Amino acid sequence: MRRRVAILGATGSVGRSTLDLIEADPEAFEVAALTAARNVDQLAASARRTRAGLAVIADEALLPRLRDALSGSGIRAAAGAQGLHEAATGDADWVMAAIVGCAGLEPVVAAVEAGKTVALANKEALVTAGALMIDAATRSGATILPVDSEHNAIFQCLAGQDRDGVAKLFLTASGGPFRTRTTSEMATVTPEQAVDHPNWSMGAKISVDSATMMNKGLELIEAHHLFGLRSERIDILVHPQSVIHSMVEYVDGSVLAQLGSPDMRVPIAHTLAWPKRMKTEVERLDLLSIGNLSFEAPDEQRFPALRLARQALEHDSAAPVVLNAANEIAVAAFLGRRIHFSAIADLVADALNAMNAAPPNTIADVLELDRRTRSWTSHRIADRAA
Ligand code: NDP
DSSP: OOEEEEEETTTSHHHHHHHHHHHTOTTTEEEEEEEESSOHHHHHHHHHHHTOSEEEESSGGGHHHHHHHHTTSOOEEEEHHHHHHHHHHSSOSEEEEOOOSGGGHHHHHHHHHTTOEEEEOOHHHHHHHHHHHHHHHHHHTOEEEEOSHHHHHHHHHHTTSOGGGEEEEEEEEOOOTTTTOOHHHHTTOOHHHHTOOSSOOOOHHHHHHHHHTHHHHHHHHHHHHHHOOOGGGEEEEEOTTOOEEEEEEETTSOEEEEEOOSOTHHHHHHHHHTTSOOOOOOOOOOHHHHOOOOOBOOOTTTOHHHHHHHHHHHHOSSHHHHHHHHHHHHHHHHHTTSSOTTHHHHHHHHHHHHOOOOOOOSHHHHHHHHHHHHHHHHHHHHHHHO
C-alpha cells in the first residue's frame, strides 16, 4: 500500500531531502500536501512534480501567486495558519514536521492531535512544548518518530530493548565549525563562516545553532522529552567525524551505537519506511577510509549556550520557551549582521534572567510566552545598537 505523506517545510533542507527519497520511489509514496513559508516557485514546482493534492504557502499575501503557479495542474492551493493546519491534519497518514522554529509548533501539535505518524525534525516544537506534545500523542495515539540524526540513532538503539535497562544516553556533537576556536577568535566570525558546517549541509538557523552549540542544548531538551530521561542521564560527547550519531548505555555496561554517513536522508528514510527499511542511494559508510574516531568533552566556557540549555531544562518548563525564542531572534539578528556571534548566547542569558513566567499549561500559554520573549529580545537588540 502506498503511504500518503505531507511535508511541512517542503522547501527547506530536510523537506528537500524528504522529497528526494519519496520521488525516488513513486510506487511507495503519494504526496497529500506540501507547505512553504514564502518560496512559491519551489513549492509549486515540487507540488507539480509529485502531483501533490494540496500546496500551502504560509504567507497569505502570496496565495494569488501560488494559484497562478499551479494553474491548470488540478493541485489545490491554500495559505496561512488554516492552510498549514489542513496540510497537517488532512488525509496524509505520515507527516514530516520540517518547519524551522517555533513557527512549526501549531501545525505539529495539530498533526499529533489528529493521531498521525509524525516524523519530527522541528526540534523547537519539542523544546518549547515537549510535555504537552507527548501528552497529546498519548491521548490521540499518534506516533512521534525522531528525525534529528542523534535522536533517530537513540530511537534505533532502543528498539526491542528493555527501557528499564537504560543507564544513560550519549548525544554526540560534531562541535561545529568553531570547535577549535578561542572565545576571542569567535567574537569576529561572520555569518558565512558560521553556516559553513564541516560535516552536515543544513538550513541557516540550525547551522548557526551548531556553531554556538545551542543546537546540542536544544537536542538535550528534545532527548529529555522523547525518551523520558532526566538531564543528568544525558551526556554530550564531541565527536568531530559525525559517524556515531548517538549511543545508549545499558545497566549491564553494554553500549549500543548507530553509525552512518552524515546525510539526513538516512534518518529520514528510517522514519519514512518505519517499522520497515527502505533502500537509499546515500554514500555508504567507509570506516577504513575514515580510519579514526575521536571524542572530546564539550567546553561550556567557550560554548555557553550548552550550559544555558541544560540550566533551562533543569529549571522549569517556561525556561526552554524563553531560551528558544531569544535564540531564534538572536540568530536572525546575527544572520542579518546586526549583532556579533558571541552576543547570541549573551542575549539568551539576559532573556532567561529577565523573563518572568509561570510554566505553560497549554499551547496558547507557550505561544504567548514565545511572543513576549521575542518582543523583549528584539527591543534588547535595538537598545544595544542605539
Ligand atoms: P530550512 O531553513 O532549510 O527550511 C525551513 C522550512 O520551513 C522551509 O520550507 C521554509 O519555507 C519553512 N518555514 C520557515 N518559516 C516558516 C513559517 N514561519 N511558517 C511556515 N513555514 C516556514 O530548515 P531546515 O530544513 O534546516 O530545518 C528544519 C527543521 O529541522 C528545524 O527545526 C531544524 O532544527 C530541524 N533539523 C534540521 C536538520 C538539517 O539537516 N537541516 C537536521 C536535524 C533537524 P521557505 O523555504 O518558503 O522559507
